Amino acid sequence: MTQELARRSISENLSRWGKVLLGVILAAFLLGYPFVFTGPFPQHLMIRIFLFAALAQAWNILGGYCGQISLGHAVFFGIGAYTSTILLIYWHLSPWLGMVVGVLLSLVATLLIGYPTFRLAGHYFAIATIAVGEIARVLVTNWPFAGGAVGLYVPLLPEGLRTFEFHTTKVPYYYISLLLLLAVTTTTWFLERSRAGYYFRAIKADPDAARSLGIPIHRYKLLALAISGAFTAMGGTFYAQYVLYIDPESVLPLMLSVIICLVAVLGGVGTLWGPILGALVLIPLSEGTRVYLAGMGGAGRAFDLIVYGALIVLMSVFEPTGLIGLWRRIQRALEVRVSYARLAAARRGEQTVRGPGSQ
Amino acid sequence: MILLQSVVNGVLLGLVYALIAAGLSLIFGLMEIVNFAHGQFLMLAMYGAYWLAVLYGVDPLFSLPLWTIVLFLLGVATYWLIIARVLRAPMLAQIFSTFGLGVFLQSLAQFFWSPDFRLVPSPLVKGRIEILGLFVGIPELVASLGAVIAFALLYLFVTRTETGRALQATSEDREAAALVGIDSHRMFALGWGIGLACVGIAGVLLSNFYYIFPEVGFPFALIAYVAVALGGFGSIPGAFVAGIIIGLVEVLSGLLIGPAYKYLFVFLVYLIVVFTRPQGLFGRY
Amino acid sequence: MPALLRLEEVSKRFGGLVANDRISLEVQEGEILGLIGPNGAGKTTLFHCISGFYTPDSGRIFLRGQEITGKSPEEIAQHGIARTFQIVRIFKDLTVLDNTIVGALLRTRSVQEAKKKAVQILEFTGLKDKMDRLAAHLTIADKKRLELSRALATDPVLLLLDETMAGLNPQEIKEAVDLIRAIRERGITVFVVEHVMEAIMTVCDRIIVLDYGRKIADDVPANIATNEEVIKAYLGERYHVAG
Ligand SMILES: Nc1ncnc2c1ncn2[C@@H]1O[C@H](COP(=O)(O)OP(=O)(O)O)[C@@H](O)[C@H]1O
Ligand SMILES: [Mg+2]
Numbered sequence A: 001m002t003q004e005l006a007r008r009s010i011s012e013n014l015s016r017w018g019k020v021l022l023g024v025i026l027a028a029f030l031l032g033y034p035f036v037f038t039g040p041f042p043q044h045l046m047i048r049i050f051l052f053a054a055l056a057q058a059w060n061i062l063g064g065y066c067g068q069i070s071l072g073h074a075v076f077f078g079i080g081a082y083t084s085t086i087l088l089i090y091w092h093l094s095p096w097l098g099m100v101v102g103v104l105l106s107l108v109a110t111l112l113i114g115y116p117t118f119r120l121a122g123h124y125f126a127i128a129t130i131a132v133g134e135i136a137r138v139l140v141t142n143w144p145f146a147g148g149a150v151g152l153y154v155p156l157l158p159e160g161l162r163t164f165e166f167h168t169t170k171v172p173y174y175y176i177s178l179l180l181l182l183a184v185t186t187t188t189w190f191l192e193r194s195r196a197g198y199y200f201r202a203i204k205a206d207p208d209a210a211r212s213l214g215i216p217i218h219r220y221k222l223l224a225l226a227i228s229g230a231f232t233a234m235g236g237t238f239y240a241q242y243v244l245y246i247d248p249e250s251v252l253p254l255m256l257s258v259i260i261c262l263v264a265v266l267g268g269v270g271t272l273w274g275p276i277l278g279a280l281v282l283i284p285l286s287e288g289t290r291v292y293l294a295g296m297g298g299a300g301r302a303f304d305l306i307v308y309g310a311l312i313v314l315m316s317v318f319e320p321t322g323l324i325g326l327w328r329r330i331q332r333a334l335e336v337r338v339s340y341a342r343l344a345a346a347r348r349g350e351q352t353v354r355g356p357g358s359q
Numbered sequence B: 001m002i003l004l005q006s007v008v009n010g011v012l013l014g015l016v017y018a019l020i021a022a023g024l025s026l027i028f029g030l031m032e033i034v035n036f037a038h039g040q041f042l043m044l045a046m047y048g049a050y051w052l053a054v055l056y057g058v059d060p061l062f063s064l065p066l067w068t069i070v071l072f073l074l075g076v077a078t079y080w081l082i083i084a085r086v087l088r089a090p091m092l093a094q095i096f097s098t099f100g101l102g103v104f105l106q107s108l109a110q111f112f113w114s115p116d117f118r119l120v121p122s123p124l125v126k127g128r129i130e131i132l133g134l135f136v137g138i139p140e141l142v143a144s145l146g147a148v149i150a151f152a153l154l155y156l157f158v159t160r161t162e163t164g165r166a167l168q169a170t171s172e173d174r175e176a177a178a179l180v181g182i183d184s185h186r187m188f189a190l191g192w193g194i195g196l197a198c199v200g201i202a203g204v205l206l207s208n209f210y211y212i213f214p215e216v217g218f219p220f221a222l223i224a225y226v227a228v229a230l231g232g233f234g235s236i237p238g239a240f241v242a243g244i245i246i247g248l249v250e251v252l253s254g255l256l257i258g259p260a261y262k263y264l265f266v267f268l269v270y271l272i273v274v275f276t277r278p279q280g281l282f283g284r285y
Numbered sequence C: 001m002p003a004l005l006r007l008e009e010v011s012k013r014f015g016g017l018v019a020n021d022r023i024s025l026e027v028q029e030g031e032i033l034g035l036i037g038p039n040g041a042g043k044t045t046l047f048h049c050i051s052g053f054y055t056p057d058s059g060r061i062f063l064r065g066q067e068i069t070g071k072s073p074e075e076i077a078q079h080g081i082a083r084t085f086q087i088v089r090i091f092k093d094l095t096v097l098d099n100t101i102v103g104a105l106l107r108t109r110s111v112q113e114a115k116k117k118a119v120q121i122l123e124f125t126g127l128k129d130k131m132d133r134l135a136a137h138l139t140i141a142d143k144k145r146l147e148l149s150r151a152l153a154t155d156p157v158l159l160l161l162d163e164t165m166a167g168l169n170p171q172e173i174k175e176a177v178d179l180i181r182a183i184r185e186r187g188i189t190v191f192v193v194e195h196v197m198e199a200i201m202t203v204c205d206r207i208i209v210l211d212y213g214r215k216i217a218d219d220v221p222a223n224i225a226t227n228e229e230v231i232k233a234y235l236g237e238r239y240h241v242a243g
Helices: A002-007 A016-036 A040-065 A074-091 A095-117 A122-141 A171-192 A195-205 A207-212 A217-243 A254-267 A274-292 A303-318 A322-347 B002-031 B038-056 B060-086 B091-113 B138-160 B162-172 B174-179 B184-207 B217-231 B236-256 B259-276 C043-050 C073-079 C096-104 C111-125 C140-152 C170-185 C197-203 C221-226 C228-234
Strands: B128-131 B134-137 C005-014 C017-027 C032-036 C058-063 C081-083 C158-162 C189-193 C206-211 C214-219
Touching: A016 A040, A016 A171, A040 A171, A040 A195, A040 A217, A040 A254, A040 A274, A074 A095, A074 A122, A074 A217, A074 A254, A095 A122, A095 A217, A122 A254, A122 B091, A122 B217, A122 B259, A171 A195, A171 A217, A195 A207, A195 A217, A195 C096, A195 C111, A207 A217, A207 C073, A254 A274, A254 A303, A254 A322, A254 B091, A274 A303, A274 A322, A303 B060, A303 B091, B002 B038, B002 B134, B002 B138, B002 B162, B002 B184, B002 B217, B002 B236, B038 B060, B038 B091, B038 B184, B038 B217, B060 B091, B060 B184, B091 B217, B128 B138, B134 B138, B138 B162, B138 B184, B138 B236, B162 B174, B162 B184, B174 B184, B184 B217, B217 B236, B217 B259, B236 B259, C005 C043, C017 C043, C017 C058, C017 C214, C032 C043, C032 C170, C032 C197, C043 C081, C043 C158, C043 C189, C073 C081, C081 C140, C096 C111, C096 C140, C111 C140, C140 C158, C140 C170, C170 C189, C170 C197, C197 C221, C206 C221, C206 C228, C214 C221, C214 C228, C221 C228
Parallel strands: C032 C189, C032 C206, C081 C158, C158 C189
Antiparallel strands: B128 B134, C005 C017, C005 C058, C206 C214
């Protein structure tokens, strides 16, 4: 009885029109947000939420669905940021084209990184990705052409969609980052329902069993990494054009890789909404504490990480499925109560009880 | 001559790496969990030694026993509070439980103690001596000697004492050990205690000559992962040899190619090793 | 008619231990072939060799005359050999249906089609009622049934079953025996490792016996039961004998 109920979440019971309505409201909110909140901070906040939700969603494809824990995703972010910026500085190539080249290079990196590392299981793979990330950071830091440790300024060009630069307003950045998030989320949605999505989950659950069913696990891991890395590289180009300055410490540090997966893990890995939920919670938290404690300089900057760290430990110990898992558990608890109420009502001879579970 | 000098420096450094790696390896060998907070515990030990020296004038050499014990207790506490709860959890939860702990400790240090670089003021062991034309820093020498002693004690403990053998038995076959009445939880807790005690000793010894800052543990931990993978996950003698190899690689590549690239080569060695011999040099599987 | 599967002198060593010692055998199309032997005789190792999880140190393996020695497990699955594991390896976090869909996706790209096929298979194996449950929540018997369903969903020509009946009660064993017969009715050849003697004696057309990695008998069940060497191999080994 409860087994049956557990399967049907409240959202599934929402009527079709309710869902459409919800979608319309959400869309209106997202589209209208920059016109309601015109200040730079709320817009900046939302842009960062979108960016990190997108990065975490991209990480989620590899880490959440396919079960390969990467702690080196900053490599792809850095590839995106550096490729478009270097091409713009030296060859005056449009950042949009730079983004495309960045994605292509991220695919090359996928083969270089994935081919050897995917032979490693579990913890070994995680450590190898840390090593790869650090190698990339050290290389770029010592590469004068790429600005070395000093970094690179994105040349200031007349603002506009063509140049991918906006100096007087953040609104275009808002929509571009929203689009990025939409793109990777839609991709994930399709993946979930495709053969690749099933295969990813099978590989995560038991690679040997997956092989016994004819799944070429190496190839599918590479596919997951390729998709994941490509979107992460796009995020890197976006970041470079948004901040207009990049250096190894901002686009290639281990901490970036860490935060990307923390967002996903906190929200709930292997779920469509987890990374978005994670970003909605974590980014305001980190931006808020950063602003609030700005007076404290470097020390203040660490406060959000204290909270991150503690949250992650608590989550791993008590709710490894993340906020999504927590939410589902609450939902189930509610539904069981609704069903009890219904049962009680039926006993009293009433017809139905109004509740989230009723039609 | 300069090459020989580097070799000596590399070995000295490698011995300290070996001790840090031994702690990590011990834990992994017991329960197949990588302690991703290893470097942060090292950092805590370094700060511990620093603050006792600054606030109460206790030289690191004298606070060494204290911090060894404190780190041991921290290890036991970490096991019972966190690790014991994720032993059966998915790998993701295992990775992130210690990873989150590391982020937490490091940012805590940054928050309370600021990101500044610090040095223990005028430690007892300082300066350098000349042996056969080679210059050796005394603190480095003391650190590596300390590491060798700690290593030897660890090895004797594991191979010669009743408890140590129980620890080894648990590491080799958890179920079989449980059958002969060894409480694996107690062994795991002990493993964490000893693992972090190793880190505590290394941290205090390093504090004599190393800059102390919140992120200081990170490269050490990375090197320890490399050493453990190189030596074979779970193998303590493997960690010893690998630590020295890595110390040599680091110093020699720093000398021959450039100091900026020294870690690069350490990581390259790691990648090459795990791809060609995933079980490491001394791996059991 | 050539054999469906043919092994020529297949050997597999672990250090000094010879787990499979020059084993030659044939599996005929449409039969139910049993593989028995005391614990540690090398049965699971042989299945690992056939299914590609181990590469034999020497010897060759042919499927319908085509050599498959040393191919990867995924390639061998594509060739039509499906298997179950001695310790069940279902995808715990996936539902029963999704587990089976993963198997069915070997022969089609379309998830819709795979789903249709998976439902049919689950109906056949009797798990349809439970198809929305998480695999982790099933009983042991149902988990084994699910692993079997998942393997069937790959449309195999040969099914390797490694102790699918271990840990089942008599009623469940009877159901499993019926299921194996029904699988053969579908035209799938079955090669089964089993410890439960009464089951294997009744269900198999022919039985091969391993002892210390060597093949010591290859005969119909009636003769196996009276074979001197087999009885000797089993002395001191606790096992279930029919009657
Ligand atoms: N991966 C392995 N490494 C070392 N020895 C193994 C391995 N797998 C199996 N063995 C050994 O090979 C022999 C045969 O094992 P197995 O095939 O599992 O036997 P069975 O399935 O007949 O009980 C046993 O002695 C076992 O210990
Ligand atoms: Mg077996």
